[in-house]
Amino acid sequence: MSLTSTHEASRAGMAGETAARLMHRCKWLARCTEKPGEILRTFLSPAMDEVHGAMRPWMEAAGMMVAVDRAGNLRGLFPALGSENAPRLLIGSHLDTVPNAGAYDGVLGVLMGLALVEASAERKYPFAIEVLGFSDEEGTRFGAPFLGSRAVVGELEGSLLECVDDEEVSVAQALAEYAAQLPETIEATLSPESAAYLEFHIEQGPVLESRDLALGIVEGLAGQSRCSVEFRGQAGHAGTNPMKLRRDALAGAAEWMTAVEAIARRFENGVATVGQVTAEPGGVNVIPGVVRCSLDVRHAEDAVRNAMVQTIFDEAHAVAARRGLRVEAGQYHEHPAVRLDAGLVALAQRAAGHAGYGTIRMTSGAGHDAMVIAPHVPSTMIFLRNPGGISHHPDESVAEEDVAAAIHMGLWFLDEFVTYVKGKD
């Protein structure tokens, strides 16, 4: 065996051991919940404090300085070799959950940061590693997502602070109460030394499994359009109106919905979903007169997404014209697409290759903390295969060998990052 292959074998072994520990920890942290019988952890909750309490000793044992900032984000700093002002590699994800969650969404990415520090403990790098456990990504408590990551980039402000939870407590009040009981005051900001952000996350979809791959490199997060489309026809008696004299709003909406599916298929990697439909008056023996539909459209390129939305709206008007219906279609919310850093995406792909894993480049259809961080710090994401694509559900899972693959490629990422940081000087 050559020196390099011995080194690679011991590295793979180390990744395997660390992965086993990570899986065990995910299950352990799943016990920290606000609701017995299911996993639920929300922004600034006692269950979140329990997670911090469990993770702090693990992080300290790995040589990290640990603190919780004023926005409830858990932060651990593994110092660089040498200079105090060395660049930092941020590795993070979120520690909150949706109701009745699985054990890996978010948590896995935070524990990956810790795992990489542990697996590389004997060798220090010329950059510091900061592990971030964001306090809110899902928006479960206040209905507004990304509160933790928005805080650290200085975007937790304005009307966001006025959102209230079920007890009518505002974000601003919750933050003030939380910060008052912290033993030390750590501002929720990013260090100016932050050089890059890396987030590992389960895919929450079936693509990697369908391609028989453990890992995917995320090069961008899809932009989103939220629209509403309303069809108006003529309500009437289901028995007395002959078919050819009807103006059935629901039959028109149905024709349009199958067209939405066909249109989305024509745009490569575009997705469009009608998730809500209401029909009025809603009687079993009444022809529907008014139908309101939601429409969610996503694509990695904003121009393509806008073209999809326009084509879908045009189709609604065409269907309405043929059927004598009126239609109103409009977009009420949009989030632009986010490109991740091309240099880091290439670096991640190289690292996976060095570790012996084939990968594909992917666009995330879901939002992640990287979406908030990327405009401020060069960012990339690694997806791990998610069996069945099941997430936001207690059956959510990830294979231990895929976690080992992520750790193994992560160690290569750290090696390659030495050169990346030098190139930025």
Ligand SMILES: [Zn+2]
């Ligand atoms: Zn997540």
